Amino acid sequence: MxxxxxxxxxxxxxxxxxxxxxxxxxxxxxxxxxxxxxxxxxxxxxxxxxxxxxxxxxxxxxxxxxxxxxxxxxxxxxxxxxxxxxxxxxxxxxxxxxxxxxxxxxxxxxxxxxxxxxxxxxxxxxxxxxxxxxxxxxxxxxxxxxxxxxxxxxxxxxxxxxxxxxxxxxxxxxxxxxxxxxxxxxxxxxxxxxxxxxxxxxxxxxxxxxxxxxxxxxxxxxxxxxxxxxxxxxxLDAEDAVQSVQASRGAFRIVVPSLPRMSNHTDFDPLRAHPGVDLRFVRQGETHPPADLVILPGSKNTRADLACLRSEGWGRYLDKHLRYGGKVIGICGGFQMLGTSVSDADGIEGAAGTSDGLGILPMTTTLASSKQLAQVRGTCTFADADVSGYEIHMGVSSGEALQRPAFVIGGRGEGARSVDDQVLGTYLHGLFDSPQACSALLRWAGLESDIVVDAGKLRExxxxxxxxxxxxxxxxxxxxxx
The missing domain is CATH 3.40.50.300 (P-loop containing nucleotide triphosphate hydrolases)
Structure with missing residues (x-):
C-alpha cells in the first residue's frame, strides 16, 4: 500500500x-x-x-x-x-x-x-x-x-x-x-x-x-x-489540440481535412502510429496533397464544417480523387457530409436550415435533439474482422446507401459502402483502435501490409x-x- x-x-x-x-x-x-x-x-x-x-x-x-x-x-x-x-x-x-x-x-x-x-x-x-x-x-x-x-x-x-x-x-x-x-x-x-x-x-x-x-x-x-x-x-489520447507534428514515414498517403469544429481527432492516432502510413492533417488555406485515402472526420457542427469544406475546394478535390481510383472514409459528421443533404430544422447545431451534401452517397441526414451514445462491437462486412468503437451523434441518416452497410452491430447494419466500393461511411468513432479493424480498413483502402497496430498496447x-x-x-x- x-x-x-x-x-x-x-x-x-x-x-x-x-x-x-x-x-x-x-x-x-x-x-x-x-x-x-x-x-x-x-x-x-x-x-x-x-x-x-x-x-x-x-x-x-x-x-x-x-x-x-x-x-x-x-x-x-x-x-x-x-x-x-x-x-x-x-x-x-x-x-x-x-x-x-x-x-x-x-x-x-x-x-x-x-x-x-x-x-x-x-x-x-x-x-x-x-x-x-x-x-x-x-x-x-x-x-x-x-x-x-x-x-x-x-x-x-x-x-x-x-x-x-x-x-x-x-x-x-x-x-x-x-x-x-x-x-x-x-x-x-x-x-x-x-x-x-x-x-x-x-x-x-x-x-x-x-x-x-x-x-x-x-x-x-x-x-x-x-x-x-x-x-x-x-x-496518449490528446484532450483537444491536433498535434502539429505530422507522421510522414510510410508510402501510403492518408489526408484528413482539419475542420474548424473537428471532433474526436484521436480516431486517427492508430494511423499516425503505423510505420507504413503518411497521415497529414490539411488546414484551411493549405494545398490539398495527393492521397491514397481521404478521411472526413467527425464534426461538432456538421453544416458549418461542410460549408468550410466546400469553400476550401474539397468537393472538387474529392471528385477528382475518386475518378482516379482513390478511397474515401467518412466518420460521423464526415459520414453525414457524404450524403445528398444535412437538415437541421430545429437549429440544434446552429442556424436552422438544410445544406446540400457532397452527393457521394445516396442518403440524407436529419439532425435530432436526442444524442446517440453507445459503446459497440461487431464485424466488418468487407473483411473477416471484428470492430469495436463508440457512437456520439445527434443525426439520423436514411437512404439507399444504408442498404450496403460497412459493419454489422448487434445484428443490424451500420454505416454504408458505395456500389463501387470506393467510399465507406460510419458513425463509429475509435474504429481504428481495434487492431483487426484497422488492418482490414487499410487493406480495403489499398495498403498491403502485415504490420498490426495495437492501440491498446501502445497506450498501456x-x-x-x-x-x-x-x-x-x-x-x-x-x-x-x-
Whole structure:
C-alpha cells in the first residue's frame, strides 16, 4: 500500500497544455500500481474529443485515458461538466454525461452555480468510493475574468479544501514568469493551498536550471517538487489540440481535412502510429496533397464544417480523387457530409436550415435533439474482422446507401459502402483502435501490409512510461506533506 498523503490532490497549470492531463494520468497509474484505489476527476472540461462511458454518458477523452491509467472503466462522475464548442461563442453543455442545453458564454457563466452542484455531487460519490481522487484543473487559475463562480480551478479547490500542485511547461519558455505571474493573480488562501511546483517537459542540463529553481523556491517559499523530462514517442489520447507534428514515414498517403469544429481527432492516432502510413492533417488555406485515402472526420457542427469544406475546394478535390481510383472514409459528421443533404430544422447545431451534401452517397441526414451514445462491437462486412468503437451523434441518416452497410452491430447494419466500393461511411468513432479493424480498413483502402497496430498496447506502454517518470514526484509529495 502506498504512503500517498492526500485523499484529494488537484493538478493545475499555468497555461493550457502545460501537461495537467498527462500528470494526472501518471499519478493515477503510479497509485494504481501501488495498490491504491484511485480515481481521476475533472470538474469542467472544454473539448471536442470525448468518450462514451460504461454508464452510457459522455466525458472528455482525457478523463477516459486517466480512468484506464487507474485500472477503471470511464464513468460520467469523472467529468461531470463537459463543454463542446459549436461556435466561437456557444457550446453544448453536457452534465453528468447527458446534453443539458446549448448556451452562449454569458448564459453559461450564469449557469455555473447549478453546474457546481453537479460537480460537487460527482466528487462526493468518488470521494466516498476511492482512497484517492486526483483532480485536473482546466486552463489556468489566473484567468481573472473567470474567477467569479469558478468551478474548474481554485473555485473547486476552495470548495472542497484540497491541496494543489502547479504545473508549468518549460518547453514554451518563460517558465519562472508563468509561475510567479500565476501566483500573483491568486488570493492569499489560494496561494496557501499550493504545495509546490512541477516544471514539465525539460530537456537539457539540469545543473543549468538549478539556479532558477533556487531563486523560485526562495522567492515563493514553496518547493519545486519535480522537473519532469520531455518524453518523445508517447501514445496518449490528446484532450483537444491536433498535434502539429505530422507522421510522414510510410508510402501510403492518408489526408484528413482539419475542420474548424473537428471532433474526436484521436480516431486517427492508430494511423499516425503505423510505420507504413503518411497521415497529414490539411488546414484551411493549405494545398490539398495527393492521397491514397481521404478521411472526413467527425464534426461538432456538421453544416458549418461542410460549408468550410466546400469553400476550401474539397468537393472538387474529392471528385477528382475518386475518378482516379482513390478511397474515401467518412466518420460521423464526415459520414453525414457524404450524403445528398444535412437538415437541421430545429437549429440544434446552429442556424436552422438544410445544406446540400457532397452527393457521394445516396442518403440524407436529419439532425435530432436526442444524442446517440453507445459503446459497440461487431464485424466488418468487407473483411473477416471484428470492430469495436463508440457512437456520439445527434443525426439520423436514411437512404439507399444504408442498404450496403460497412459493419454489422448487434445484428443490424451500420454505416454504408458505395456500389463501387470506393467510399465507406460510419458513425463509429475509435474504429481504428481495434487492431483487426484497422488492418482490414487499410487493406480495403489499398495498403498491403502485415504490420498490426495495437492501440491498446501502445497506450498501456505509454502510461507505464509516464508513471515511471512521475515516481520522483510522488516521493516529493510524500516528503512535502510531512
Amino acid at each position: 502506498s504512503s500517498f498523503p492526500y485523499h484529494t490532490l488537484m493538478v493545475q497549470g499555468t497555461t493550457s497544455d502545460a501537461g495537467k492531463s498527462t500528470i494526472v494520468a501518471a499519478l493515477c497509474r503510479v497509485l494504481w500500481q501501488q495498490g491504491v484505489k484511485v480515481a481521476p476527476f475533472k470538474p469542467q472540461n472544454m473539448a471536442l474529443n470525448s468518450a462514451v462511458t460504461a454508464d452510457g454518458g459522455e466525458i472528455g477523452r482525457a478523463q477516459a485515458l486517466q480512468a484506464i491509467a487507474a485500472g477503471l472503466a470511464p464513468h460520467t462522475d469523472m467529468n461531470p461538466v463537459l463543454l463542446k464548442p459549436s461556435s466561437d461563442t456557444g457550446a453544448q453543455i453536457i452534465v453528468h454525461g447527458k446534453v443539458r442545453a446549448e448556451m452562449d458564454a454569458r448564459d453559461y457563466h450564469t449557469y455555473k452555480t447549478a453546474a457546481m452542484s453537479a460537480v460537487l455531487e460527482s466528487y462526493g460519490r468518488l470521494r466516498a468510493q476511492y482512497q484517492a481522487v486526483i483532480v485536473e484543473g482546466a486552463g489556468s487559475p489566473a484567468e481573472i475574468n473567470l474567477r467569479d463562480r469558478d468551478i474548474a480551478n481554485m473555485g473547486f479547490a476552495e470548495a472542497v479544501d484540497c491541496p494543489v500542485i502547479l504545473v508549468a511547461d518549460i518547453d514554451r519558455g518563460g517558465v519562472f514568469a508563468h509561475i510567479i505571474g500565476t501566483l500573483d493573480c491568486l488570493s492569499a488562501s489560494e496561494r496557501n493551498r499550493i504545495v509546490g511546483f512541477v516544471i514539465n517537459r525539460f530537456r537539457g542540463d539540469l545543473s543549468l536550471l538549478q539556479p532558477g529553481i533556487d531563486w523560485l523556491e526562495e522567492r515563493t517559499g514553496k518547493p519545486v517538487l519535480a522537473v519532469l523530462p520531455y518524453l518523445h514517442g508517447l501514445y 506502454a505509454s502510461l507505464d512510461r509516464i508513471a515511471e517518470m512521475c515516481m520522483p514526484l510522488c516521493a516529493a509529495l510524500a516528503k512535502a506533506s510531512r
